[in-house]
Amino acid sequence: MSLDRWIALGVLLIGMAYGYTAFFTMDAALPPFMRNNPIWPSTFPRILSVMAIIISLIILLGIEKGSGGPREGEIDYRRLGQYKIGQALGLLAMMVAYALLLRPAGFLPSTVLFLLVGAIVLGERNYKILVPVSLFAAVFVWYLVQVVLGIFLRPWPFFLG
Amino acid sequence: MFEGIVIGLTTALSFTNIAMVLGGVLIGTFIGMLPGLGPMSIIAIMIPVAISIGDPSAALILLAGVYYGAIFGGSTSSILINAPGVASTVASSFDGYPLARKGKAGKALTVAAIASFAGGTIGAILLMVFAPMLASVALLFHSAEYFALMVVGLSAIAAFAGTGKVAKALLMTVLGLMMATVGEGALFNMPRFTMGIMDLQSGFGFITLAMAMFALPEAIYLVLDPKRSKNEAGAKIRDLRISRNEAHQIAPVIGRQSIQGFLIGVLPGAGATIASFLGYAVERNIAPKGEQEEFGKGSVKGLAAPEAANNAACTGSFVPLLTLGIPGSGTTAILLGALIALNVSPGPRLMVDQPEIFWSVIISMYIGNVALLILNLPLIPYIARILAVPRTYLIPFILFFTMMGAYIGQNNATELLILVGFGVVATILRFADYPLAPLLIGFILGSMLEDNFSRAMQLYDGIGFIFERPMTMGLLMIAAILVLLPSYRARRARLRARGVADGD
Numbered sequence: 265m266s267l268d269r270w271i272a273l274g275v276l277l278i279g280m281a282y283g284y285t286a287f288f289t290m291d292a293a294l295p296p297f298m299r300n301n302p303i304w305p306s307t308f309p310r311i312l313s314v315m316a317i318i319i320s321l322i323i324l325l326g327i328e329k330g331s332g333g334p335r336e337g338e339i340d341y342r343r344l345g346q347y348k349i350g351q352a353l354g355l356l357a358m359m360v361a362y363a364l365l366l367r368p369a370g371f372l373p374s375t376v377l378f379l380l381v382g383a384i385v386l387g388e389r390n391y392k393i394l395v396p397v398s399l400f401a402a403v404f405v406w407y408l409v410q411v412v413l414g415i416f417l418r419p420w421p422f423f424l425g
Numbered sequence: 426m427f428e429g430i431v432i433g434l435t436t437a438l439s440f441t442n443i444a445m446v447l448g449g450v451l452i453g454t455f456i457g458m459l460p461g462l463g464p465m466s467i468i469a470i471m472i473p474v475a476i477s478i479g480d481p482s483a484a485l486i487l488l489a490g491v492y493y494g495a496i497f498g499g500s501t502s503s504i505l506i507n508a509p510g511v512a513s514t515v516a517s518s519f520d521g522y523p524l525a526r527k528g529k530a531g532k533a534l535t536v537a538a539i540a541s542f543a544g545g546t547i548g549a550i551l552l553m554v555f556a557p558m559l560a561s562v563a564l565l566f567h568s569a570e571y572f573a574l575m576v577v578g579l580s581a582i583a584a585f586a587g588t589g590k591v592a593k594a595l596l597m598t599v600l601g602l603m604m605a606t607v608g609e610g611a612l613f614n615m616p617r618f619t620m621g622i623m624d625l626q627s628g629f630g631f632i633t634l635a636m637a638m639f640a641l642p643e644a645i646y647l648v649l650d651p652k653r654s655k656n657e658a659g660a661k662i663r664d665l666r667i668s669r670n671e672a673h674q675i676a677p678v679i680g681r682q683s684i685q686g687f688l689i690g691v692l693p694g695a696g697a698t699i700a701s702f703l704g705y706a707v708e709r710n711i712a713p714k715g716e717q718e719e720f721g722k723g724s725v726k727g728l729a730a731p732e733a734a735n736n737a738a739c740t741g742s743f744v745p746l747l748t749l750g751i752p753g754s755g756t757t758a759i760l761l762g763a764l765i766a767l768n769v770s771p772g773p774r775l776m777v778d779q780p781e782i783f784w785s786v787i788i789s790m791y792i793g794n795v796a797l798l799i800l801n802l803p804l805i806p807y808i809a810r811i812l813a814v815p816r817t818y819l820i821p822f823i824l825f826f827t828m829m830g831a832y833i834g835q836n837n838a839t840e841l842l843i844l845v846g847f848g849v850v851a852t853i854l855r856f857a858d859y860p861l862a863p864l865l866i867g868f869i870l871g872s873m874l875e876d877n878f879s880r881a882m883q884l885y886d887g888i889g890f891i892f893e894r895p896m897t898m899g900l901l902m903i904a905a906i907l908v909l910l911p912s913y914r915a916r917r918a919r920l921r922a923r924g925v926a927d928g929d
Contacts, residue, residue: 268857303882305613341856347649363841382821
């Protein structure tokens, strides 16, 4: 089974779970006076779940004829091993780390770290340029967001205030 | 009317006011380039500055400059790095980004600037002439028609996804609509589909989703396949100018979309986003067969259409604001706040009581537009050079800006995890050739669609509104035709092909 059908199967399952919630469990908490309304919070989701199930079945069963193989210039997932999958996963891991570090470590250290390690993962080795650029970018964006726009971003780790 | 224009011009053309508009345009452009800060937030940030000026005309002129600058800045980031920070520039990235990848970033930005300029200008002229008339037409549109209009917009996007992909596009649209139902809706006071997670109480963030659907998969693609960025970084920024042939191509597109965009913008709540999507879809549908193929791969028409429509709609949204005092969009709502703070109350009496304000708003929009063109056309080669940055720097920075965009809006680090999660899902969807734009569009229009649907259901006590309102019925029929036509056509083409083969 090709990837797009697997995805359709996934959406079908999501649609069924969504539909189950909409049809059976959601309205339990509905106050009695709202039951006379022509529209309930579950009305629109019910329509959507039916549509999602029908359309994903159309794809899953191959009723609409597909356009064939991968387009030129797009990535062929069947040969994913030939691409730089390690770098991509590394950067995604970095983003997760950034998300987890941003609050406790503060904006400036985590941003500098992210930009530095991100570039190193991608193969940059010219530290004489890389370090000042990351430092400058982090301070500049912090200044712009915090001082100019007035949106709070804690610059330093939690133990420094 | 002529008298009014003269009043407006004399106020707007003083030295301070011109300095205001230039400053505003520059600030707007540069801040607008950061994904996550759209015109709405930038105007909100500039309001204290504008109010402290004191003079309502000067303040409005500053805000108009910021407004147009921000719209252009937003298009810049969707064209250059496929990171639309505002819903209304999503459609600009469909063709703008492919153009930039072909090394025609300069041309793409020029087309965007010219189309925006023309859209804004035509919009301003239409505003002057038709404002009072249109206000009454807009009131004829009820929730039922809004609902139907959005259904048309969504089906148009899905229908034009290309042969063999209509079901995929529809599935993505429905998925987007489903995602829009997560969290607390406006009409019902209960959280839906949050699975008990507090962070989902307010639903998914638009910017998070936009970044996850467009910018993040693109960045991952750039990492996976270094060849993709090579032709980009290596390519010189050429083709700044638009050729005579292209000018011929886009002129009618801009004309049509400025008018259509303006009319959609007049409807309160429809606004620039719907205008840009519909503009793109309409132009794609009426383009000749050969050019239709180009759409989505770097067509100048496909870029000019949403840009013109989007700007014209922004101008159109001033019609209900100035004539009825009803803000039709988030941005005009903030401007309404600014106007009230400046002791101007927009409404039916504005044109009679304070004509100089009415006209200076219109003239200031026009001047903001001109200043944008004059200032930004020379800057385009420098802005486009962003793409010449080596990929080892460019990619971490793109990722960093997408995360900032998602974080600044909500100030919530969980948003970043959601961003990464959806980004991975979006990349897998893209591997399988599922179009991602319909998902985002469905998400953007989802809550509006449901609200209007619910309101119509309540007013008519059931689904009957579809049959009782002819305009709703008509729009819904157009939507059904749009969805069914491509598969009918494909089926007929297949049958015919088989027939020919049999005949041999």
